[in-house]
Amino acid sequence: VINEYLELLKQEIIINKKASITNFGTFNLKTTKEHTIFSPVDGRSIKTKGVKKLYFSMSKEFINRLD
Numbered sequence: 051v052i053n054e055y056l057e058l059l060k061q062e063i064i065i066n067k068k069a070s071i072t073n074f075g076t077f078n079l080k081t082t083k084e085h086t087i088f089s090p091v092d093g094r095s096i097k098t099k100g101v102k103k104l105y106f107s108m109s110k111e112f113i114n115r116l117d
Contacts, residue, residue: 059071059077063077063079063104064079067079067080072109073109073111073112074108074109074112075106075107075108075109075112076106076107076109077104077105077106078104078105078106078107079102079103079104079105080102080103080105081100081101081102081103082100082101082103083100084097084098084099084100085097085098086098
């Protein structure tokens with residue numbers, strides 16, 4: 051049952067880039083922009099790709115339960 055719920059949660063995040071669980075929190079999928087960094091090792095510029103990152107924000111109800 052848990053694996054099925056996690057699969058549904060994953061699909062929701064992929065489709066909407068966001069998924070909320072009532073009284074628990076919200077997952078947000080964000081993509082960083084491509085940018086150029088400087089390599090101190092060999093002194094050249096390297097262009098990085100955008101990276102997908104998953105963020106979690108706790109709901110106020112969940113935070114209050116922890117106190």
